Amino acid sequence: MKITYKPAEELIILEMVEYSPDKLAETGALIQEAGRPVILNWAEGVVFHHMPLPFNTKELLKERQQGRIYWASVIYAPLSEYRPSLKIGPRDIPIVATPNPLLIQVAKWIKEQMGRRGSRRI
Secondary structure (H helix, E strand, C coil): CCCCCCCCCEEEECCEEECCHHHHHHHHHHHHHCCCCCCEEEECCEEEEEEECCCCCHHHHHHHHCCEEEEEEEEEEECCCCCCEEEECCEEEEEEECCCHHHHHHHHHHHHHCCCCCCEEC
8 A cells, every 4th residue: 555645835825814803803703603613723923714715616626735735714812821711701712722834834924924015903
């Protein structure tokens, strides 16, 4: 049996919005109310949630085979120290301190983008 590991070579983010931690928690709660699970990732002083585009078309599958993945959007907020959740009313939005190397790289990149032109803040 042959096993091949082929990590992504490029991540393309189509939309990203910077929130305050409180607004990120509110948005996470709204996503949960719509019936979608939300677990926030934390690394490098950034808490974020990403929505990948699924590989449900031949074009996106071909892109993945060529080393590219696409995220429809990323919402994020600065959060200097890790905590296990963000609280909004009676609801807790869980946060995972991610060990995933790709997500850690994304967090570093997002941190560099904070406050720059093209990054919207709510």
